[in-house]
Amino acid sequence: MKSLLFILAVSFSTLLSAESYDVVIVGGGPAGLTSGLYTSRLGLKTLVAEGEVPGGQLTTTHLVENFPGFVEGIDGNLLVSNMRNQATKYGAEIKSQTVVGVDFSHYPYEVKLSSGESAKAKSIIIATGSTPRMLGFSSESSLLGLGVSTCAVCDAPLYRGKEVVVVGGGDSAFEEALMLSHFARKVTLLHRSNQFRASPILKDRVKQTKNIEIKTFTTVKEILDVQKGFVDGVVVFNTQTEKEEKIPCDGVFIAIGQNPNTGWLPKEVSLDEKGMIQSAPRGVYAAGDVVDFQYRQAITAAGSGCKAALDVYQFIQHEEKK
Numbered sequence: 001m002k003s004l005l006f007i008l009a010v011s012f013s014t015l016l017s018a019e020s021y022d023v024v025i026v027g028g029g030p031a032g033l034t035s036g037l038y039t040s041r042l043g044l045k046t047l048v049a050e051g052e053v054p055g056g057q058l059t060t061t062h063l064v065e066n067f068p069g070f071v072e073g074i075d076g077n078l079l080v081s082n083m084r085n086q087a088t089k090y091g092a093e094i095k096s097q098t099v100v101g102v103d104f105s106h107y108p109y110e111v112k113l114s115s116g117e118s119a120k121a122k123s124i125i126i127a128t129g130s131t132p133r134m135l136g137f138s139s140e141s142s143l144l145g146l147g148v149s150t151c152a153v154c155d156a157p158l159y160r161g162k163e164v165v166v167v168g169g170g171d172s173a174f175e176e177a178l179m180l181s182h183f184a185r186k187v188t189l190l191h192r193s194n195q196f197r198a199s200p201i202l203k204d205r206v207k208q209t210k211n212i213e214i215k216t217f218t219t220v221k222e223i224l225d226v227q228k229g230f231v232d233g234v235v236v237f238n239t240q241t242e243k244e245e246k247i248p249c250d251g252v253f254i255a256i257g258q259n260p261n262t263g264w265l266p267k268e269v270s271l272d273e274k275g276m277i278q279s280a281p282r283g284v285y286a287a288g289d290v291v292d293f294q295y296r297q298a299i300t301a302a303g304s305g306c307k308a309a310l311d312v313y314q315f316i317q318h319e320e321k322k
Ligand code: NAP
Pocket: 133, 134, 135, 167, 168, 169, 170, 171, 172, 173, 175, 192, 193, 195, 196, 197, 255, 256, 257, 258, 293, 294
């Protein structure tokens, strides 16, 4: 009983001492950091909980060539670091912590951080991004960024005149294959069955593209060559013929879907069957990949972070007039 009272007293005092913010932004990728720049510049007291590994997927891209304003391209880590500095310049506070829960039972809401601290928030922006699904073996993770990619829009121009493999049978895989076909000498699309989720128009375009070959009933067993530190082929297995073969290539694009990072959210935030945010309590907004599976670019995430920040600004103005 004594210990229960102690825990209750500690929790109560933590809540009382919790710092108050106009907005807590969850996520430190381009969506979250752009939100943080806008809200802090608009004079809102802003906390960005960027997670323990800041920067999001952009940090896995060595050279970002399609973020406007950088004629020669920019290193993904540097771009994120610039966004961070720009947000802090206007007063955003950034903590390298994960948000482990939100209590919506009282207002302002209580945002719980991985350190055990809490923050009171008049509004919240959820910008926790998504994680590309991976095949899940060790050569794939060892060669990620060294020839294994999850973003053709980001990396296709690096494969001019080379041979690449794309894994997957949905819209993403077909779009990636088409984009890569403009740069690579040859694109081999590998899919584990002969049933494609990709839309008919994309299937037609791929069929009509001379330098794309489709191999069905094909799974990837291994990506070569971890010893060399770069990709020079894949070992694949045909589930019908039960034969293995090596396909030489310079790059492997994994396009088997994305999982939105929304598993941590409490039940008050409703998700669709894919885990994407559908609706949230008042004053709670979402930005970036948690609400967009179609475009998934740094610039579109940044744009949606800007929109969420302006929505928060309107919301707080409205609340203060009450
Ligand atoms: P998706 O539609 O879920 O397709 C994933 C593909 O990867 C499927 O072919 C699936 O095969 C395969 N796959 C999944 N796990 C695998 C594994 N472990 N090993 C091998 N293959 C695996 O994902 P998506 O293509 O990323 O598309 C996601 C959503 O975004 C969709 O709603 C899509 O329409 C949309 N999108 C739209 C556009 C556009 O409109 N321009 C562009 C991109 C994406 P199975 O079929 O065998 O499960």
